[in-house]
Amino acid sequence: GENVEQHPSTLSVQEGDSAVIKCTYSDSASNYFPWYKQELGKRPQLIIDIRSNVGEKKDQRIAVTLNKTAKHFSLHITETQPEDSAVYFCAARGKLIFGQGTTLQVKP
Amino acid sequence: KAGVTQTPRYLIKTRGQQVTLSCSPISGHRSVSWYQQTPGQGLQFLFEYFSETQRNKGNFPGRFSGRQFSNSRSEMNVSTLELGDSALYLCASSRWDNGGNTIYFGEGSWLTVV
Numbered sequence: 001g002e003n004v005e006q007h008p009s010t011l012s013v014q015e016g017d018s019a020v021i022k023c024t025y026s027d028s029a030s031n032y033f034p035w036y037k038q039e040l041g042k043r044p045q046l047i048i049d050i051r052s053n054v055g056e057k058k059d060q061r062i063a064v065t066l067n068k069t070a071k072h073f074s075l076h077i078t079e080t081q082p083e084d085s086a087v088y089f090c091a092a093r094g095k096l097i098f099g100q101g102t103t104l105q106v107k108p
Numbered sequence: 109k110a111g112v113t114q115t116p117r118y119l120i121k122t123r124g125q126q127v128t129l130s131c132s133p134i135s136g137h138r139s140v141s142w143y144q145q146t147p148g149q150g151l152q153f154l155f156e157y158f159s160e161t162q163r164n165k166g167n168f169p170g171r172f173s174g175r176q177f178s179n180s181r182s183e184m185n186v187s188t189l190e191l192g193d194s195a196l197y198l199c200a201s202s203r204w205d206n207g208g209n210t211i212y213f214g215e216g217s218w219l220t221v222v
Binding site: 045049095101 | 141143149150151153156164166198200209210211212213214215216
């Protein structure tokens with residue numbers, strides 16, 4: 001069945017450093033790839049998304065890249081801040097299947 | 109514009125009982141999907157409905173079921189509850205069930221089975 005693999009499961013960086021989270025999907029029909037941020041006790045919130053006809057998208061400190069041939073996409077956060085600490089989920093839509101999540105800790 | 113609304117927010121049930129959770133999508137959204145979230149297990153896809161039809165289903169036992177009404181509101185039901193069903197159940201809505209339609213989550217329903 002469809003699957004989304006997300007790595008790493010935990011990531012710890014120093015404030016100001018960059019963080020990269022990678023996802024691989026299996027369903028070649030997937031055409032939409034959102035990223036969600038979930039803070040403790042709160043709902044997942046969309047932070048950025050990319051459609052299959054685009055290779056890269058940037059929004060301030062956040063960027064997402066997509067390689068459809070390799071079926072993988074990545075989230076890049078630059079100049080990390082303590083408030084970036086949360087769990088991040090990638091997803092791929094055919095069905096909307098989520099990765100297992102990455103707990104990002106930004107140390108001040 | 110009101111967001112995705114889920115009720116109840118918190119509930120406690122006993123093993124063997126059944127539970128019904130409700131989700132009202134954002135106005136104009138016709139796709140509703142349900143997820144189970146447990147610590148360390150991420151977001152597990154339960155099912156997705158569009159225009160009252162189940163479009164996709166995850167790998168959950170038949171005790172988990174759902175439906176969608178003509179006004180796009182959706183309910184999910186879990187029968188014969190087990191301790192392992194304790195989780196946060198999240199509902200998400202989008203305008204369509206395919207393509208790059210932004211998906212919005214509700215606050216979730218916290219279910220505890222004792």
